[in-house]
Amino acid sequence: MNWYTSIFELIDMRSFSNLWFWIALAVFWSTTSHWVLGVPFDMVQRARRHGGQAEADLADIARVNVNRLLFIARISGLWILGFACFVLTMLALLGFWYGVEFAQALFLLAFPMSLVGLLSLSTAQQIETEESQGEQLCRRLTRHRLKVQLIGTASIFVTALWGMYQNLNVGVL
Structure with missing residues (x-):
């Protein structure tokens, strides 16, 4: 037996x-x-608690990130969407049609993250349209975080179920 086999x-x-x-x-x-x-969520909490300069800092960093995200989406959004759909389709086919476990794992990471990306674009558009400031901005970012956490929880649950199924299925074969 060689070292490669021993490690694996x-x-x-x-x-x-x-x-x-x-x-x-x-x-x-x-x-x-x-x-x-x-935006780190601790900035949102600090802006809610203290207001003043913390709130101004939150508004500045949120404005910069919202403008950056929307600029990228407006300039190359269709290309990014097409490439993302291609990659997700490739991973889904390799993983679930051809049975490549690594592709399944990547798909179960990437697909929910694509939903988070779409949610981020939607939230950024709402912040820009409303010109959110102060408490309204904090509520919008908190609501966005809650939705991300719900997607993450569902993703971890589905990934855990699929992972257990895969581990039990491999043990049977």
């Missing part, structure tokens, strides 16, 4: 039975729910 027997390289995949999934969603439209 010691460390299971399949996605859903690998501890690193689950750690990455948790960090992925934790980070996504903390950074709301590129």
Whole structure:
């Protein structure tokens, strides 16, 4: 037996039975729910509590990130949408039609994140249209964070169910 075989027997390289995949999934969603439209959520909480300069800082960073996101969407949004649909379709076909577990894992990470991206665009458009400031901006960002957390919770639940199914199915074969 060579060293390559020994390592792969010691460390299971399949996605859903690998501890690193689950750690990455948790960090992925934790980070996504903390950074709301590129704004750290602690800034939203600080602006709500203290107002004044903290509120002005929140408005500035939110304005910069909203303008940046909408600029990218307006300039190259259709290209990004087409490429994202291509990648998601490729991962879905490789993963669920051809049975490639790594592609399944990537799809279960990327598809919910694409929903978060669409939600972010929608929220950014609403903030720009309303010219949100102060408490209205805080409420909008908090509502966006709650929706992201709901998507993340559903994503983790579905991924866990699929991962358990895959691990049990491999054990049977």
